[in-house]
Amino acid sequence: MWIASVVNIDWPSAPGKSEAELKAEYDGWLALAKSYNFNAVIVQVRPHADAFWPSPLEPWSQYLTGVAGQDPGWDPLAYLVERAHAENLEFHAWFNPYRASMPAPGGAGTDLSKLPANHPLAVHPDWAVAYPVNNAGGRLYFNPGIPEARTWVEDAVMDAVTKYDIDGVHFDDYFYPYPAAGQDFGDEATFAQYGGGFATKGDWRRDNIDRLIRELDGRIHAAKPWVKFGVSPFGIWRNKAADPLGSDTNGTQSYDANFADTRKWVKEGWIDYIVPQVYWNIGLAVADYAKLVPWWADVVAGTDVQLYIGQADYKVATAGQPAAWFDPAELSNHLTLNRQYPQVLGDVHFSAVQVRANRLSSESILAAEHHSRPAFPPAWQPASGPAKPLLFPVITAARRTDAGVELRWRPTVSGAGPFGEVTSYGVYRLDTATIPRGCDLADASNLVATLRGTTYTDPTAEPGKHYTYVITALDRLWRERGFAAPLDLTGSPARRSRVDLTLTAGPASAGSGAGESRDDVRVRGMRRRADRAVGAGRAAGPCASASLPRTARCPDGGWHVRRRTRPGGGVAWPRGDRAGRCARHRAPTRPRRRVLPRRRVGRAEPRVRAVRPVGRHPRRRLRVLAGGLAGARGGAPRRRRRGRAGAARLGGSAGTARRCRPVGPGRLLAAGVAGRARGGAGPAAGRVRWCAGRGPRRTSHRTAGAGARRDAAGRAAAAERDPRRAAPAGRQRRHRLRPATSADRRGMAAAGRR
Template sequence: MKSLRPAISFSLTGALIALLSFSAAYANPGETEHPKYEFRSSWVTTAWGLDWPSGNDPSSQQQQMINILDQLQDQNMNAIVFQASARGDAYYQSERLPWAYNLTGTPGEDPGWDPLQFVIDEARKRGMEVHAWFNAFTTAYASGNDATESADIPNVRFTNPEWMEHEGWMNPGFPEAREWHVENVLEMVENYDIDAVHFDRIRYPGGAYNRDDSLMSVHNPEDISGIDNWRRYNVTEFVRKVHEGIQDLGVPVKVGVTPIGHYDAGSTDSWGAQLGYNSVYQDSRYWAEQGYIDYIAPQVYWDIGGPDVGEDDPDYTHIVNDWVQNKRNDRHIYVGLAPYKSNIRSELGAQIDTSRTAGADGQLYFRNDNIATSGFSGRYDSKALVPPMPWRNMTEPNRVRDLAYDNAGSEITLSWDKPEPPRGEEDPLYRYLVYRVDRVNVLDDSGVIEDAGNIVAITGEPTFTDQINPDEDGDEFTYYVTTASRNNVEGDFVKVEVTPVSSEDERLVAEEVSLDQNYPNPFNPTTSISFSLPQQSHVTIEIFDVTGRLVETVVDEQKSAGSHSITWDASGNASGVYLYRLRAGNTTESRSMILMK
C-alpha cells in the first residue's frame, strides 16, 4: 500500500479576483459557464401554507422544513427566502405581532417552537443564507377571506382599522402606520441572526386610495408637489427608516426588495404590464442609489422573445437587460423568475442563461413548490457562493486551523478548527468551501480555487465527509478548505494530499500505533503530522520546545482506527527545533521537527 504523506500549503485567493471573474460578460445564452459567485434561492411561501407548513404538528412541520432545505442544498442553492411575516403575523417570537394562524390552526396561538430560529439553525449547517421575507404593506388577510382570523388576536386590521384599505392593505400615507411596521421589522432584526430582510408588497396595490388627497393635505412634511410624488415618498420613507434602524442597531443585515418586474415605460409603453415607478409608486432604483438597499429582485415573470399571455406583455430578455444596465450604486440584481407558469418552467435553463449573459448577480424563484423537482437543465451542476457586496465588510477571513482527515474505507472525513477571528470580532459567522481534485490534475493552486466545478461542499460545519471509491475514483486526491466570511469573502486555503485506502487495506495497515515524520520538514509556518491506529483510541499529540516546555496540545480526543493527519500552525512560535509526542493507549512515540522562518 502507498504511504500516506499529506502536504499542507497555502496561497492567497483574493476576493476581488473572484468578483472580476464573476462579472465577466458571456458571449451568448446557452454558452454561459458555471459562475462561482451567484445568488440562487426560492421564495418559501407561508401564506395559506402554500409551500410550508402543512398540518399543525410541530415535529412534522420541522421535518417538512428540513426536507425543503435539503432540496435546496441538493439543487446547489445557497439561500432561502423564508416568509417570516405574511400578513401582519409572525413565524417567530414577537412581542408586537401575533403568531401566524396556520402554525397551530388557531390565530395567535404559540406553537411551542420558533420556526424562524429553526430555519436559521438548519440553514447555517448547510452554509446557506437566510433572508427573512416581509410583506410590507399587506398586513392583514382581507376581511372574510380567511375564516380562521378573528378580532381576538392583535392583528393591525383590528387594532388600527383606520390605517387599512381594501384587501388587507395598509395605507403608507399614515406616518404612524409606517413607523409601526418599521418597528416590527427592527424587532426581528435585533433578535434573530438573519442575513437579510426581504420586502415584498412594498408598494401601493395599483391605483390610488380614495383618501390620499385628504391624507396628503395633513401628512406632507416635505411639502411635496404632486400626489404621485407623495405616494413614492411614503414608500421610500419606509425603506429609509428600516435602513437607518438597522444601521443604528449595528447588525450586519442586508436589505433586499422585490419590486414588480417592469420599472418604467421608457420606450416600451405599448406593453400592458404595471409599472413599478408610475403604477405602484416603487422607486427601487432611487433606493439603491441612496444606499438604502443592498439588492433588487425584480419579478420578471414573462417569457423570452414573446408574450406569455397577450401580445402586449413585456419580453423577459429586454426587461432583464433594462434592470442590469440601470444598476445604481452597484447594488445587486437577482432576477425573479416565475416557474409557477408552465411556459416559464419549460424555459428556465434559457432564462438562467439570459440573466447570466446580461450580467445579473443571481436568480430567485417563485415559488419553492414549483422548483422542488427541477434540475434546471444542468445550469446549477456546480456549487456557488452568494456574491460578496463590496460596500460591506470585505475583510478576508483567516485560514482554518488544524486541518485533519480520517480515512475509513469509502469515506474520507475532513475536520478543522475555526479560524482565528479578525481583531474586534468575537464570534463571526463563517461558512467553509471544500474543493477536491485528482492530485495529478493540480497544475496551480489558484486555478483549482477559481474553478467552481472543483467545489464538493459549502458547509457551515467544520467537518465534511466525502464518499469515494478508491478502486474507481483514483488513489490520490488533493483537498482544499477555505473560509468564507458572512459577506462571502473567501480567504486563503489549506490543502491536504490524501491517498485513500480501501477497507481491506485499512485492516492491513495499522497493526500497531505508528507516528510518521512531519511533512514538510523543515517547515514554515505549518506542517502535517500523520499517524495510524490499530483500533479506536484516545489520542494526545503535544508539541514541546527543546527545553521540554509544553508549547501546545494539538490533539486530545478519541480517534477511530486507521490513518489520520493533523496540521500544526507555528505562526506564533520562534524558529528552532521542536519535539512532537503521540500518546495512544499504552503507546508513546516522539519525533523532532524544525521550524525555519
C-alpha cells in the first residue's frame, strides 16, 4: 500500500499537526494495512528535494509543519520505520528523484526565490529547469543531464539508506517530467555540453536515467546488500506499433515520455523489483489490463527481478471513469487474472485513503477473495550470496487464557556463528490432531499470524477442539529456511517447532469463577528435515509432502524423526538406547570412551594406547601452550589416572598444568593436529620432548590422542610436585581407578630414588 505525503494526500493528512497527532495518524494507517492483511507499506519521505528526516543535504518537508525547512522537533522517519517493523510490515522509503517543487500557490512553482535557503536548487540554481514555463502547473526540476546534480540526488537517497533500517528504496514514475503540449524540457545547453556521442537527445536523456538507476543500485547494495531497490514506472513501456518488443497497446510510452527504459533495467538486473502502474481496467481498448499483465510477466521471466502490479484503487466509482470501475468486483478480478501468471508476486494499491474509503465495498470483496489470510512478502535472494541457515524456534509455553491460546517461544540460535539472524516468525494452525505434512504448510491456508515478537495469542481457538501449531523462523528477506525442499536454494534442513493442544472444556478449577473452563494443554516438540528425501533423489512436487521423512513416537513421549527402519520394523532413534528411548528422553550419561589399537611409535618408545573421548563434553577441552601441555581448564572436575608406579592426579587448575614444560627448546601444535617436537639430544634428536621429572620420549609425526596427552601432563605435573611420584620410563597401562596401596607407595619411593 502506497502512503503518499505530497500535498498531504495520505500522511500527514494536513500540515502543522503535533507529533502525537501525526504518530497516531500513522499508526492508524498501519492498522488499516494489517486489517487487510497487507505486508508492506511504501511511504513517501522525499516528495520534492525535501526530507522527512534531519537531512544534512535538503530542508525539512513543508508537509510536516506547513513551512518548508522548519524543524518539527522529532525524527519522523525513525518512527515510521520502527512502527512498521513492530507490525511486521516491510518499510520501503519512497523518493522522487528529480522533482524539486510543486505548483503555486501551495508550492514554490517555478520561482527559485520561494525555496528555502538550504534547498539544493537555491544553492545551485544552474541545476534547475522550470517546466512547463508560463503555466499554472509549472514546477522546478533537477537537470538530469548534469552529473553533479545526479550525484546529489544519489547522496540524498543514500543518507537515508545508511542512517535508517529501511527495507527498500522506491522510485515512482517521475524521471523526466511528462511532456506538456508544445514545450520541450529546457536542457539544450546541457545536451550540447554532455551529449557528445549520442545520435538523438532522447538517447542521451535515457542514458542519464540509466546512469542514475545503475549507480544507485550499486551504491545501495554496497552499503546494505539486503535493501531492495525498486521502481514503479508508467504501465506502458512501448507500444507494439513503435517497437515489436512492446505491448499490444496504444497509450503513452514511458520510454519516450519519461525517458525511462524500464525493460532494459529489468534485463540488466539494475533493480530488484518493478511495480508497473497498470491503472486500466480489463477490456480497455488502448491499454487492456488483461494484455499488459502477461506482457510484464514475460519481461521479468528468466530474471531475478520481482514483479508486482500497481492497482488504481482511486478509480473505483470515480466520475469520468469507464463503466468497468463501477463494478465492485473489478479490483478483485484483476488479482484473479494475476494468479494465472506465476511471475506476478503481488500487488500495490494507490493509495491509503482510497483503501480506507472502500467504495462499493470493493476493498472488502478483494480482501475476502484474495487476502483472507496473512502472507509473507516474497523471499528475495540478494547477489551477496546464499542465505545462512536458520534454526527452528523452541516453544516454551502454551496455555489457554480468556483471550485465546497463548503461545511463547524463543529462537534457538540467531545471528551467531554460521546461522542467520531470525527477524520474524510465522504461526501456522491446523485444525486436526495429525502431524503436519508439507502441503499443510505450502501456502497461507493455515497461516494465522506473522510477527516479530516471541508471543502470540490466538483469539479464534475454540474450547473442545484439537489444534496443531507450527512456528517457523524467517530472516529479514523473508526466507523461511527449509519450508519446502524444492524452494530451499542452499539445501539446508527444514526445521519446525510444533505444539499440539487439546482444548477440552472441563469443570471450573479451584479458585476460578463460575462458568470458567479448564483446558488441558499438552505440548510436544518435533524436529524434522523436509529435504532428506529430496537429497536421496526423490522427485519434488509443488508441495513437499512426498519428500518428508516418516516420523514415529518415542516411548517416553514426543515425536521424532526416525533415521532408518530396521528389518523388523523397529525404529532407530537418534542416539537412542536399547529401550528405544531417544536421547532427549533418557537420563544423560557420561560420553563413552574408546581405546585405539596399540601402535609402535619409535624404536626407543614403548607402545601406547591412546584414549580419547567420543563426542563432545564442555568441560573436557584441552589446550596446548607454547612449548608444553596444559591440562583441563580451571574449574574442571579433578580426575584420577593411575600409572605403573602409583596413582597420579589429573585435571587440576590450568596454572598447575602449566608447570609441566620442556627443559630444552621445543614446539607443540594444537591438540589433535599432527606435528613433531624439535630439540633435545641423543638418538631421539629432532623428535624429543623433555618434561621435568621424566626421561626423553620420542614422538611420531602423528601426535598421540587427547587422552594420552592429558595423562602425560598429569604425570609430569605430579612428578614436579613430588619427585617420588615420577613414573619410570616404560609401558604405561590404563587401569581402573582405585585407591593407592602400600605397594604403590613403595614403588613411588623406589622410582624417586632412581
